[in-house]
Amino acid sequence: MLTESVAVAFTILFTIATSLPLGRYMARVFQGERTFLDPLLLPLERLVLRLTGVDPAESQDWKHYARSLLVSNVVMWLCTFAVVSLQKWLPLNPDGIGNLEPTLAFNTVSSFTTNTNLQHYSGETGLSYLSQMFAITFLQFVTAATGIAACVAIIRGLGGDRQSQLGNFYVDVTRATVRLLLPLAIVVGALLVWQGTPMTFEDAAKATTLEGTEQVIARGVVAAEVAIKQLGTNGGGYFGPNSSHPYENPTPLSNLVQTWSIAVIPMAMIWTLGAMLRRQRLAVVLFATMLAIYLPMVGFAVAREAAGNPVIARLGADQSTGSMEGKEVRFGAGLSALWGVTTTVTSNGSVNSMHDSWTPLGGLMPLVGMWLNNIFGGVGVGFVNMLVFIVVAVFVAGMMIGRTPEFLGKKVEAKEMKLASLALLWHPLAILVPTAIACHVWATTPDPETALGWLENPGPHGFTEMLYEWSSAAANNGSGFEGLGDNTPFWNIGTGLAMLFSRYIPILAPLALAGFLARKPTAPETAGSLRADSATFGFTLWAVVVVLGLLMFLPVAVLGPIAEHLALGSF
Amino acid sequence: MLNEVRKGIRFTAVTMLLLGGGYPLVSWGIAQLLFPAQAEGSLIRNRSGHVVGSRLIAQAFTRPEFFHPRPSGVDYNAASTGGTNYGPSNPDHLKAVGERLDARARLEGVSPAQVPSELVTASGAGLDPHIPPAAAALQAPRVAQARGVPLERVQALVRAHTEPPTFGFLGRERVNVLELNLALEEL
Numbered sequence: 222m223l224t225e226s227v228a229v230a231f232t233i234l235f236t237i238a239t240s241l242p243l244g245r246y247m248a249r250v251f252q253g254e255r256t257f258l259d260p261l262l263l264p265l266e267r268l269v270l271r272l273t274g275v276d277p278a279e280s281q282d283w284k285h286y287a288r289s290l291l292v293s294n295v296v297m298w299l300c301t302f303a304v305v306s307l308q309k310w311l312p313l314n315p316d317g318i319g320n321l322e323p324t325l326a327f328n329t330v331s332s333f334t335t336n337t338n339l340q341h342y343s344g345e346t347g348l349s350y351l352s353q354m355f356a357i358t359f360l361q362f363v364t365a366a367t368g369i370a371a372c373v374a375i376i377r378g379l380g381g382d383r384q385s386q387l388g389n390f391y392v393d394v395t396r397a398t399v400r401l402l403l404p405l406a407i408v409v410g411a412l413l414v415w416q417g418t419p420m421t422f423e424d425a426a427k428a429t430t431l432e433g434t435e436q437v438i439a440r441g442v443v444a445a446e447v448a449i450k451q452l453g454t455n456g457g458g459y460f461g462p463n464s465s466h467p468y469e470n471p472t473p474l475s476n477l478v479q480t481w482s483i484a485v486i487p488m489a490m491i492w493t494l495g496a497m498l499r500r501q502r503l504a505v506v507l508f509a510t511m512l513a514i515y516l517p518m519v520g521f522a523v524a525r526e527a528a529g530n531p532v533i534a535r536l537g538a539d540q541s542t543g544s545m546e547g548k549e550v551r552f553g554a555g556l557s558a559l560w561g562v563t564t565t566v567t568s569n570g571s572v573n574s575m576h577d578s579w580t581p582l583g584g585l586m587p588l589v590g591m592w593l594n595n596i597f598g599g600v601g602v603g604f605v606n607m608l609v610f611i612v613v614a615v616f617v618a619g620m621m622i623g624r625t626p627e628f629l630g631k632k633v634e635a636k637e638m639k640l641a642s643l644a645l646l647w648h649p650l651a652i653l654v655p656t657a658i659a660c661h662v663w664a665t666t667p668d669p670e671t672a673l674g675w676l677e678n679p680g681p682h683g684f685t686e687m688l689y690e691w692s693s694a695a696a697n698n699g700s701g702f703e704g705l706g707d708n709t710p711f712w713n714i715g716t717g718l719a720m721l722f723s724r725y726i727p728i729l730a731p732l733a734l735a736g737f738l739a740r741k742p743t744a745p746e747t748a749g750s751l752r753a754d755s756a757t758f759g760f761t762l763w764a765v766v767v768v769l770g771l772l773m774f775l776p777v778a779v780l781g782p783i784a785e786h787l788a789l790g791s792f
Numbered sequence: 793m794l795n796e797v798r799k800g801i802r803f804t805a806v807t808m809l810l811l812g813g814g815y816p817l818v819s820w821g822i823a824q825l826l827f828p829a830q831a832e833g834s835l836i837r838n839r840s841g842h843v844v845g846s847r848l849i850a851q852a853f854t855r856p857e858f859f860h861p862r863p864s865g866v867d868y869n870a871a872s873t874g875g876t877n878y879g880p881s882n883p884d885h886l887k888a889v890g891e892r893l894d895a896r897a898r899l900e901g902v903s904p905a906q907v908p909s910e911l912v913t914a915s916g917a918g919l920d921p922h923i924p925p926a927a928a929a930l931q932a933p934r935v936a937q938a939r940g941v942p943l944e945r946v947q948a949l950v951r952a953h954t955e956p957p958t959f960g961f962l963g964r965e966r967v968n969v970l971e972l973n974l975a976l977e978e979l
Contacts, residue, residue: 224957224960224961225964227961228957228961228962228963231961231962265810269803269806269807269810272802272806273799273802273803273806274798274799274802275799275803288796289796289799289800292796292797292799292800293799293800293803293804295800296797296800296801296803296804297800297804300804300808343872343874345871345872345873346871346872354812354813354816355808355812355813356812358811358812358815358816359807359808359811359812362807362811362815363807363811391799391803394803398807398811403811403815406815406819407815407818407819407822410819410822410823411819411822411823411826411827414819414822414823414826414827414830414831415826415827415830416830417830417834417847417848418830419830419831419832419833419834420819420820420823420824420831421820421823421831421832421833422820423832425871426832426833426835426843426846427843428835428843428844428845428846428851429842429843429844430844430845430851430852431844431845431851431853431858431970431973431974431977432851432852432853432854432855432858434851434852436845436849436851436868436870437869437870437871438833438835438845438846438849438870438871439870439871439872439873440832440833442816442819442820444819444823444831445815445816445819445820446816448819449815460873460917461872461873461874461917462873462874462875462916462917462918465875465915465916465917466873466916466917466919467848467849467850467917467919467920467921468833468848468849471834471848472958472963473957473958473962473963473964474958474962474963476962476963477958477962529909530880532880532881532886533886533889533909533912533913536886536889536890536893536904537893537903537904537905538889538893538904538905538907538908538909538912539905539906539907539908539909539926540909541908542908542909542910542924542964544880544909544913545909545910545913545915546875546876546878546880546885546889546913546914547875547876547877547878547913547914547915547916548913548915548916549915549916549917549920549922550862550910550915550920550922550923550924550964550966551920551922551963551964551966552963552964553963553964556962556963572916573916574916575875575876575877575916577875577877577878577879578875578876578877578878578879578880579880580880581879581880581881677877677878677879677882678877678878678879678881678882679882679883680881681881682879682880682881682882685879686879702877702879703874703875703877704877704878704879785879785880785881788881789880789881
């Protein structure tokens with residue numbers, strides 16, 4: 222247990238430490254300053270922009286920026302939909318995999334276009350090598366870059382003074398792809414192959430085991446896909462069980478590399494914000510506020526998983542290493558719990574253990590991560606989600622001290638509050654209403670176990686499986702309580718729509734908000750202004766996030782994980 | 793608007809080629825150049841060159857003369873992998889764990905309290921290649937007896953195949969079951 226705690230602490234500290242220089246590098250990239258990688262990557266950036274037909278000097282206002290974002294995403298959706306729907310007849314399909322059925326294709330393409338990576342197919346049997354590369358890996362880059370671009374534009378809006386231009390979407394998205402994600406992914410991918418992740422175009426290997434049976438071992442172009450799935454907070458794995466599969470995540474070292482890859486860009490984004498706005502103190506306050514939610518969640522999850530399942534303890538097995546159902550020996554309970562919390566607060570959604578098999582209260586932490594969805598958050602969109610809470614916190618604080626709410630010297634008025642409220646309320650709405658509908662369908666269907674066959678587990682845990690699925694879709698996370706039989710038209714279409722709305726509403730509303738703020742004059746800060754870069758504001762923000770972000774979910778938490786915990790008869 | 797659509801199409805075409813085609817090819821090239829064995833899946837071949845498995849992928853062992861891996865939710869099917877996804881309160885799950893525990897305690901001739909939970913719970917992908925040293929120590933007497941070799945030799949083999957945590961603290965101490973069994977065959 223002690224070494225596991227050391228490993229958890231080391232992983233977090235290492236990631237935080239490296240996020241600082243990366244954040245500074247990202248700020249330089251997005252402000253068009255020179256970086257040490259320019260000789261290698263600048264020509265590639267110019268080439269992509271020239272072939273796209275973009276004038277890098279052209280700057281867009283928020284409406285134009287949003288239009289470019291939406292149109293490009295629609296085109297990507299259509300192209301990748303064609304790839305997965307026609308893969309049977311396309312090349313690079315050595316295992317002869319068929320086309321995705323239309324509702325599954327809708328779900329899969331929506332999932333990857335929205336950076337969610339909820340997977341209702343299983344990689345090794347559902348997609349050809351071509352689809353894995355030209356649909357999945359491609360989208361894992363550009364959708365991550367889309368989130369980063371939106372975030373950068375919003376940061377520019379916050380720093381603007383009577384201006385309407387937020388930058389150029391295609392320039393930002395190209396820079397995020399070519400100068401940030403691509404070099405990192407190549408390095409991370411090479412490290413993973415070194416540790417044992419396959420990278421081959423050969424078909425599945427056939428082995429004759431020592432006991433003389435045949436074993437078919439699926440492999441493929443795994444390492445490249447795993448690298449970008451983590452760096453882009455995508456999370457969609459090459460194989461069904463994701464990074465718990467020994468090929469995707471072969472060693473504790475590959476686990477460190479991947480845990481780092483999940484969190485480092487979301488963390489660095491905060492330092493990028495500090496550098497671009499020239500407000501390092503604000504970045505420190507935001508970072509500390511997020512840590513003050515993240516660290517207790519990690520500690521609690523590690524403790525619950527290390528404590529094990531009380532029923533298995535009563536059966537008499539030696540459970541001194543914690544709850545190991547659905548976990549891998551090489552990681553143990555501690556690093557599995559750290560991963561589970563990190564992957565859900567950041568909207569990544571890759572797993573190195575089966576969350577469905579976690580202890581009830583341990584499994585509550587991934588849910589909390591997705592309900593908040595702004596603790597570091599997905600690449601780019603994490604801060605965008607937090608901005609909504611910042612605006613609300615500013616409003617609440619302003620009301621309490623009887624002043625006009627303002628953030629970074631800009632007045633927050635009715636129009637901004639309306640947009641923030643829209644984004645804030647959409648999230649619980651997109652989780653709770655569909656969960657209620659799913660429960661209603663389940664409850665009113667005669668003999669649902671055979672008629673619907675959704676739930677692997679009975680009782681409160683079955684409820685949590687449905688709740689988790691909608692939380693994952695709405696948070697654009699992509700992890701699952703995978704016991705849910707989710708490859709049905711109901712879940713494919715339902716979560717597909719939830720992912721699309723929950724991607725674009727929380728990006729477009731804050732983008733508009735930033736556009737409005739950018740046009741306002743920046744008032745000089747006086748002794749009477751509400752300072753956002755103070756510990757007091759950090760604490761206020763922390764309280765607003767916890768109270769507003771979680772209170773709405775307390776009833777479902779009680780119905781699911783907490784009820785199951787009590788039923789297990791532990792303390 | 794038409795101009796927007798044109799840019800969207802051109803951007804998609806360019807990046808799809810670059811990221812869907814170029815990037816995996818570059819990664820593949822690096823992998824094949826630097827780490828060809830890992831890139832093909834860390835396959836293990838016997839003397840006649842036939843693949844007997846992958847050092848990273850668990851395979852089924854049921855005979856008494858072999859060390860047994862952790863239970864698998866997919867019966868060690870490495871072409872369609874997964875966990876059981878049983879929740880901690882699932883009666884089917886708890887029944888299965890109880891049955892495995894009884895069977896294991898009986899097979900090794902020990903009390904259930906000596907059976908590490910890893911041997912009665914299924915792993916995440918159903919292909920966990922490792923067991924903890926305690927689970928190997930538990931099986932050593934049975935393996936030694938079935939093979940008619942001294943217990944000390946089997947225990948020494950287990951010790952030799954015990955991997956420590958990386959850097960002394962990262963990950964858990966573990967034994968690779970397939971490699972251990974291959975070494976047993978060489979005894």
